Amino acid sequence: MRKRWLLVASAPQVWRESKQRYKLIGFECENCKRPFFVERVICPNCKSRKIREIRLGAEGTVESFTVIFNPPKKFEYHSPYIIGLIKLKKGVKVIGQIVDCLPQEVKVGLEVEVSFRIVSKDEDTGLIMYGYKFRPKIY
Amino acid sequence: MKNKIDVDILGWGGYVPIYRISVDEISKEWGENPLKWRKMLGLCEKSVPSLDEDSTTLAVEACKICLKRAQVDPSEITAIYVGTESKAYAVKPTSTIIAQALGLSPSISSADMEFACKAGTEALTVCMSQVISRGGVGLAIGTDTAQGRPKDPLEYSAGAGAAAFILGSKHSKRESAAKILFHYSYVTDTPDFWRKNGDKYPCHAERFTGSPAYFKHTVNAARTLMKTVGTNPSDYQHVIFHQPNGKFPLKAAKLLGFVKKQLKYGLLVDKIGNTYSANSLLGLVSVLDNAAPGDKILLVSFGSGAGSDAFHLEVQEGISEKKRLALPLEKFINRKINVSYGSYVRKRAMLYV
Numbered sequence: 001m002r003k004r005w006l007l008v009a010s011a012p013q014v015w016r017e018s019k020q021r022y023k024l025i026g027f028e029c030e031n032c033k034r035p036f037f038v039e040r041v042i043c044p045n046c047k048s049r050k051i052r053e054i055r056l057g058a059e060g061t062v063e064s065f066t067v068i069f070n071p072p073k074k075f076e077y078h079s080p081y082i083i084g085l086i087k088l089k090k091g092v093k094v095i096g097q098i099v100d101c102l103p104q105e106v107k108v109g110l111e112v113e114v115s116f117r118i119v120s121k122d123e124d125t126g127l128i129m130y131g132y133k134f135r136p137k138i139y
Numbered sequence: 140m141k142n143k144i145d146v147d148i149l150g151w152g153g154y155v156p157i158y159r160i161s162v163d164e165i166s167k168e169w170g171e172n173p174l175k176w177r178k179m180l181g182l183c184e185k186s187v188p189s190l191d192e193d194s195t196t197l198a199v200e201a202c203k204i205c206l207k208r209a210q211v212d213p214s215e216i217t218a219i220y221v222g223t224e225s226k227a228y229a230v231k232p233t234s235t236i237i238a239q240a241l242g243l244s245p246s247i248s249s250a251d252m253e254f255a256c257k258a259g260t261e262a263l264t265v266c267m268s269q270v271i272s273r274g275g276v277g278l279a280i281g282t283d284t285a286q287g288r289p290k291d292p293l294e295y296s297a298g299a300g301a302a303a304f305i306l307g308s309k310h311s312k313r314e315s316a317a318k319i320l321f322h323y324s325y326v327t328d329t330p331d332f333w334r335k336n337g338d339k340y341p342c343h344a345e346r347f348t349g350s351p352a353y354f355k356h357t358v359n360a361a362r363t364l365m366k367t368v369g370t371n372p373s374d375y376q377h378v379i380f381h382q383p384n385g386k387f388p389l390k391a392a393k394l395l396g397f398v399k400k401q402l403k404y405g406l407l408v409d410k411i412g413n414t415y416s417a418n419s420l421l422g423l424v425s426v427l428d429n430a431a432p433g434d435k436i437l438l439v440s441f442g443s444g445a446g447s448d449a450f451h452l453e454v455q456e457g458i459s460e461k462k463r464l465a466l467p468l469e470k471f472i473n474r475k476i477n478v479s480y481g482s483y484v485r486k487r488a489m490l491y492v
């Protein structure tokens with residue numbers, strides 16, 4: 001059976017994505033300072049080609065969220081889990097899982113911070129993809 | 140004084156996952172008397188990692204707190220040593236994953252250590268040697284997500300947690316929170332606890348765990364160290380022992396002549412269980428969170444197989460400022476969600492087998 005790309009942690013994928021997933025690296029236009037999550041060759045705002053890497057920051061707020069009760073096969077033991085749209089301090093929005101929190105505790109505007117977690121694991125080979133998730137901010 | 144060393148703790152940090160399972164909940168599942176188990180083990184509940192946490196992720200969280208306190212840029216770190224007996228991979232280092240996640244330079248010395256529950260202080264010892272001999276700033280970590288076979292006595296106590304320390308020497312010219320001034324290790328070949336290659340759960344020889352293993356090594360290491368330093372138990376404000384349960388450290392304290400007050404901050408097992416390689420190091424994190432300049436600390440680890448590392452520490456002026464820079468361990472201990480036995484089984488991935 002062919003595995004769905006999203007769920008499988010292949011060695012090249014783990015290696016290629018580790019920088020972004022481990023450190024929440026994004027990009028910024030050097031000219032107009034517009035930040036973005038996905039790498040671009042040309043700034044969509046000012047058309048500049050000067051793009052550089054930045055750390056997007058470890059804190060943000062929940063803009064929207066949903067609770068997954070019927071997950072893809074590989075995540076069925078995690079159900080129910082929360083997926084949130086997080087607005088990071090730099091202004092970039094990213095999608096990520098919200099952990100250490102019960103579904104009834106999440107709300108729009110909840111302050112969250114990055115938590116380093118296992119994102120997926122290939123059960124046959126044991127290869128692990130680590131990366132960012134979010135947890136309610138601890139004061 | 141002979142054997143004196145001089146290593147600075149620049150930062151410290153501890154992390155415990157949010158989930159707990161109580162001794163009552165586990166004993167209820169097996170039809171056992173909860174009172175009997177609570178009394179026998181001297182603990183109330185243990186920490187439980189989520190399905191998406193392992194010894195690597197716990198370590199990264201502890202290191203993030205540690206880095207904030209040390210005020211060291213990750214690129215300045217020159218060594219990373221991780222002690223664990225629950226490595227994410229049988230073959231593939233944990234230390235490199237942590238290094239990459241924290242943004243450390245590739246030009247570092249890096250290794251994983253294993254010595255049952257003593258692996259964490261072993262990492263600390265190697266890191267001390269590294270900063271003394273080579274200078275620079277090193278990161279030492281103890282981390283574990285310990286597993287106990289269902290219905291085994293270890294199931295009640297095997298917890299999860301991580302502790303991290305950033306060490307420097309006088310050459311690093313940084314504010315010190317505490318100085319490690321003496322160190323002594325005592326090891327023998329003792330068959331008290333082991334895990335076969337490929338097995339999920341460890342075996343333990345019941346009659347060996349007490350006197351020939353835990354007490355012999357702990358007491359020997361502590362006594363020899365105090366003799367070297369020229370101190371008595373009453374000279375210490377804080378003492379931390381390895382705490383596989385709530386009873387052993389109290390008995391070790393009594394054997395050596397320490398009183399309960401000295402164990403106040405370093406004894407955590409009743410709330411989080413036995414965190415193995417992080418165990419006594421989390422005790423040290425908690426003590427540093429609460430210590431005052433001038434305080435003397437005795438730390439004694441124990442690892443099956445078997446051995447103990449003992450350390451004499453003296454708290455410095457820099458601690459007061461550093462305490463405020465990051466979250467104390469107490470925050471993570473008090474932040475908790477208690478789970479049922481069913482939920483625990485799922486979180487520990489026992490459904491997979």
Ligand SMILES: [Zn+2]
Pocket residue numbers: 029030031032033034043044045046047048
């Ligand atoms: Zn631009």
